[in-house]
Amino acid sequence: MSTTTEPLRIGLVSLHTSPGDEPGSGEVGGMNVVVRHQAEALADRGHQVEIITRRSSPTQPDSVSLVPGVCLRFLSAGPAEPVPKGEHDAFIEPFRAGLEELGPYDVLHSHHWFSGVAALPVARERGIPHVQSFHSIAAESDTPLSEGERPESAGRPAGERMLARESDAVVVVSSAEAATVRTRLGGDASRTWIVPPGVDGSVFRPAGAGARRAETPYVVAAARVQPLKGLDLAIEAVAGIGREARPTLVIAGDASSEAGDYVDELRRLAAAHGIADRVTFVGPQSRADLAFLFRGAAAVLVPSHSETYGLVALEGSASGVPVVAAAAGGLREAVVDGETGVVLESRDPGDWAAEIERILTDDSYAAGLAAAGREHAERLSWERSAAGLEDVYRRVLGRS
Incomplete structure (x- = not known):
């Protein structure tokens, strides 16, 4: 489905993990799935989308086309090898320098705090909107933690608070995340938008009638x-x-x-x-x-x-x-x-x-x-999710 209004040039920033990688390995999880599918659905709506990530292998090219309208770009920032997620804050500045050479974009949409801290200054320099998605939000050092949840270094909570307060819009996936942005990060509810993810019902579908179940459930x-x-x-x-x-x-x-x-x-x-x-x-x-x-x-x-x-x-x-x-x-x-x-x-x-x-x-x-x-x-398709994102982008651009 294509949009009937002016197409947008959209930069989706994913510093620490590539949406081109297969989910389930290492740090590759739900965020990768969301970014990849939303990018493809935005392209289906007629927009030009670039996903920008860090080069994690010397064999990765500068760019590769994922589907028509979606380009995946790799920027050199730190060693061209996999690095534990918690060490990526050291790559924010060189990644920002590489990002400054790309574009032009109508809007930059950052995924996770590493990406936002790198991209927000670039958006400000260019006079374009910056949209932030967190995907997870760090617990403060004095916050009671759920079992399995660990506090982060001082840089992450400070970076997330800055992004929640200074980005033109914050996109969250649930009311629960919206509440966390408001209460933990001090984000403005009027600039926080809930855009649920989708699911590809042609891939994730029920077994056909008469399908045999495993002998042991x-x-x-x-x-x-x-x-x-x-x-x-x-x-x-x-x-x-x-x-x-x-x-x-x-x-x-x-x-x-x-x-x-x-x-x-x-x-x-x-x-x-x-x-x-x-x-x-x-x-x-x-x-x-x-x-x-x-x-x-x-x-x-x-x-x-x-x-x-x-x-x-x-x-x-x-x-x-x-x-x-x-x-x-x-x-x-x-x-x-x-x-x-x-x-x-x-x-x-x-x-x-x-x-x-x-x-x-x-x-x-x-x-x-x-x-x-x-x-x-x-009822929750990726096309619907992309339509919600497009609405946010047009609002921050003053084109809605």
């Missing part, structure tokens, strides 16, 4: 393997299900660079509960492979301690699978409790086990959640 937790994602709770919940009904737990995703020996900890936890043979780590999955994995699952589990939205929950719903999620941040909005899945305030493994077991043993209940989930997901 399985549930899936798909996430970067790090404490913040609460995968220990998923293991303990499965361990709490009676042996006859107990499913296999499939964990899909790669270990974060900051996860330490968390994978080994999870393996030891499974062994301690006597279910080492019922927990399978399959590593990072392509989008098509993840969708296939979801289609055959009895449920998708999202036990995260914190999520701005929880894209994987929406992808599970689109796949026609009930979702069991923690009541954390935007997951309360990604999952409609009691309709498309279950949202649990409790982190008691027994409570999680009971909900998962009900889905496994009550076919009518599970089918109702699955059907409502698919219907919910069909």
Whole structure:
């Protein structure tokens, strides 16, 4: 679908991770999926989009076309090799210098705080709007942390506060994230816009009628393997299900660079509960492979301690699978409790086990959640998400 108004030249800045990389590996997660799909949907609406990221390999070219209308550009800033996420603040200044040579753009939209701190001065120098998306927001050093959430260096909270207050617009994915921008960062509610992500319902789709289920039912937790994602709770919940009904737990995703020996900890936890043979780590999955994995699952589990939205929950719903999620941040909005899945305030493994077991043993209940989930997901397309972004861009440009 193309726009009927003047097309825009849009720069999407993603310093620390490339939206061209496959989600699920290293630091590549939901943010990459959102940026890539929104870029493609904006191009479908007639806009010219450039995604600007840091060169992390000497073999990466200066630029590559992802689809018509979307160009991925690599800037040299720091070593041309993968670097842990927490070290990217050292590359902000050289990345900014490279960004100054690109364009022209009508608007710069930064993703994560590294990108914003690099891009905001460039936007100001050119007299164009700067839009900021955070995707995650650091806890202050004196803020009580959820388990698995760690405080950041002093630079990140200060940078995020500056971006929330000085950007022309802040785009968030949920009401929960909007509240965090307002209360933690001091952002202006009148300049904060909620634009939910979308889902590709042609990729993430239910299994066809008569499709064979796995002989042993399985549930899936798909996430970067790090404490913040609460995968220990998923293991303990499965361990709490009676042996006859107990499913296999499939964990899909790669270990974060900051996860330490968390994978080994999870393996030891499974062994301690006597279910080492019922927990399978399959590593990072392509989008098509993840969708296939979801289609055959009895449920998708999202036990995260914190999520701005929880894209994987929406992808599970689109796949026609009930979702069991923690009541954390935007997951309360990604999952409609009691309709498309279950949202649990409790982190008691027994409570999680009971909900998962009900889905496994009550076919009518599970089918109702699955059907409502698919219907919910069909209303949230990437085209709709891009239309919301375009509206924000035109408003800050004074063209709405």
